[in-house]
Amino acid sequence: MSIGQQTGDEFDKQIADITKANLMVAGGTGVGKSSLINRVFGEELAKTGAGAPVTRGCEKYEREHVPVVIFDTEGYEIVDGGVDNSNFQQSVIKEIERRESLELKEQIHLYWYCISASNHRITDYDIDNIKALSLRHAELAIVITQCDTKQPPTEVGGLVSNGLKVRIRVG
Numbered sequence: 001m002s003i004g005q006q007t008g009d010e011f012d013k014q015i016a017d018i019t020k021a022n023l024m025v026a027g028g029t030g031v032g033k034s035s036l037i038n039r040v041f042g043e044e045l046a047k048t049g050a051g052a053p054v055t056r057g058c059e060k061y062e063r064e065h066v067p068v069v070i071f072d073t074e075g076y077e078i079v080d081g082g083v084d085n086s087n088f089q090q091s092v093i094k095e096i097e098r099r100e101s102l103e104l105k106e107q108i109h110l111y112w113y114c115i116s117a118s119n120h121r122i123t124d125y126d127i128d129n130i131k132a133l134s135l136r137h138a139e140l141a142i143v144i145t146q147c148d149t150k151q152p153p154t155e156v157g158g159l160v161s162n163g164l165k166v167r168i169r170v171g
Helices: 003-017 033-041 086-100 124-134 159-170
Strands: 021-027 058-062 068-073 077-079 082-084 110-116 139-145
Touching: 021 033, 021 086, 021 124, 033 068, 033 110, 033 139, 058 086, 068 086, 110 124, 124 139
Parallel strands: 021 068, 021 110, 110 139
Antiparallel strands: 058 068, 077 082
16 A cells, blocks of 8 residues: 555544534634634533633633534733733644644634624734634634624714725735
């Protein structure tokens, strides 16, 4: 049996072993990552709160009736006008790198990068994170959160959402 065939057979075996997809939810502090997870599961699993960050490190959530394992991550902070990404880098990125060395069923298969619509902006750091995650061996989706928390002024007429789309596309 050739090396190529052995590699293909091993890959097929690992794919067959995946019973649930691993989804990591990332983004800034307070953008609604934990609330989104609670919505997906239909129950209050992840702690949520206003003000100080609630999630520390990387929390794993799994339920028998849900076909994904969700990893809630610590967000980055804006401190004194600058991004403090030390916690994000030390906990989230390290966890991604650790999992990349494990079997396929333990790796992250999908990233949801959350951006809050109520913040009306996407930071350069968001764009950098989106680009970095897009280079990983997983799919990436951008999730606009907190769309229900703030009604856009009627005179704006969709300019906020269109501005977010342009900013993500241009990056």
